[in-house]
Amino acid sequence: MSLTIDDLNFAYGPHPVLHRLAAGPLERGALTALVGPNGSGKSTLFRCFSGAARPLGGRILLDSQDLAVLKDRERSRRVFHLAQDLSARAALTVFEVVLLARKSLTGGMDLRAGLCDLRLVQTVLGSLDLDGLSQRHIGTLSGGQRQLVGIAQALVREPDVLLLDEPTSALDVRRQLEVLQIVQRVTRERSMITIVALHDLSLAARFADRLLVLKDGCIAEEGDPEEVLQTQATSDAYRVGIHLERSSRGSLLVEPYLSSLRAAE
Numbered sequence: 210m211s212l213t214i215d216d217l218n219f220a221y222g223p224h225p226v227l228h229r230l231a232a233g234p235l236e237r238g239a240l241t242a243l244v245g246p247n248g249s250g251k252s253t254l255f256r257c258f259s260g261a262a263r264p265l266g267g268r269i270l271l272d273s274q275d276l277a278v279l280k281d282r283e284r285s286r287r288v289f290h291l292a293q294d295l296s297a298r299a300a301l302t303v304f305e306v307v308l309l310a311r312k313s314l315t316g317g318m319d320l321r322a323g324l325c326d327l328r329l330v331q332t333v334l335g336s337l338d339l340d341g342l343s344q345r346h347i348g349t350l351s352g353g354q355r356q357l358v359g360i361a362q363a364l365v366r367e368p369d370v371l372l373l374d375e376p377t378s379a380l381d382v383r384r385q386l387e388v389l390q391i392v393q394r395v396t397r398e399r400s401m402i403t404i405v406a407l408h409d410l411s412l413a414a415r416f417a418d419r420l421l422v423l424k425d426g427c428i429a430e431e432g433d434p435e436e437v438l439q440t441q442a443t444s445d446a447y448r449v450g451i452h453l454e455r456s457s458r459g460s461l462l463v464e465p466y467l468s469s470l471r472a473a474e
């Protein structure tokens with residue numbers, strides 16, 4: 210199974226945002242990092258996937274099936290979008306919001322949980338080191354802890370397509386690595402198609418199998434992260450120079466620098 214974006218156009222009222230955007234195919238089991246400057250359209254593209262934004266033209270194809278023709282329930286079962294801004298409903302505990310994310314898969318009003326669901330929630334909370342917080346009300350958590358709960362909600366859904374919008378922006382360095390490692394592992398184990406919007410290019414280079422660079426609502430560059438990061442199109446998208454280096458541990462380190470300094474060299 211693969212995912213292809215074909216000639217996608219989107220506008221907020223009179224303001225065009227995505228222009229004939231084409232990318233893919235993105236394969237199952239692969240983690241793609243979606244990068245690009247502020248306002249380039251990353252979140253908007255995710256909204257087109259989830260159905261929250263309706264494209265003016267073009268298609269998103271899962272295999273050869275257009276997501277737009279799926280019924281809402283089927284679409285939300287197959288595609289999960291973890292947005293940037295997570296609401297905090299104070300009345301529910303961590304365990305409850307994650308269980309609710311799992312149970313909402315089946316739709317309807319029957320929210321009784323089976324043993325399998327309870328076990329899955331427990332396992333996912335454990336893998337994110339959240340077991341100690343499971344009875345805390347969500348509204349009392351820190352921003353980073355809430356972000357981890359959002360990731361737990363995404364993982365218990367087990368979608369075909371997982372979209373994470375800056376999932377590590379509020380996390381400390383250890384948690385950033387842990388979360389991306391878990392997302393990478395789960396993507397492979399469950400053969401999901403995962404796209405993670407990231408601002409940190411070093412994290413993108415380290416964890417992504419593929420990189421999509423968005424600029425002004427178009428794909429500026431796409432492909433192997435190391436190759437893409439060396440292209441002029443990627444530097445131009447951010448208006449910076451990009452220096453790449455391998456650390457002694459083998460990780461790719463990405464050092465962006467201001468273009469004015471680049472010109473002076």
Ligand SMILES: Nc1ncnc2c1ncn2[C@@H]1O[C@H](COP(=O)(O)OP(=O)(O)OP(=O)(O)O)[C@@H](O)[C@H]1O
Binds near residue numbers: 245249252
């Ligand atoms: N609800 C909206 N109504 C009108 N314009 C919007 C709306 N949401 C986003 N935009 C505009 O669409 C463009 C793309 O925004 P989007 O949030 O998709 O970018 P992004 O790449 O995710 O940015 P960031 O990296 O800052 O999160 C921006 O110019 C933004 O101002």
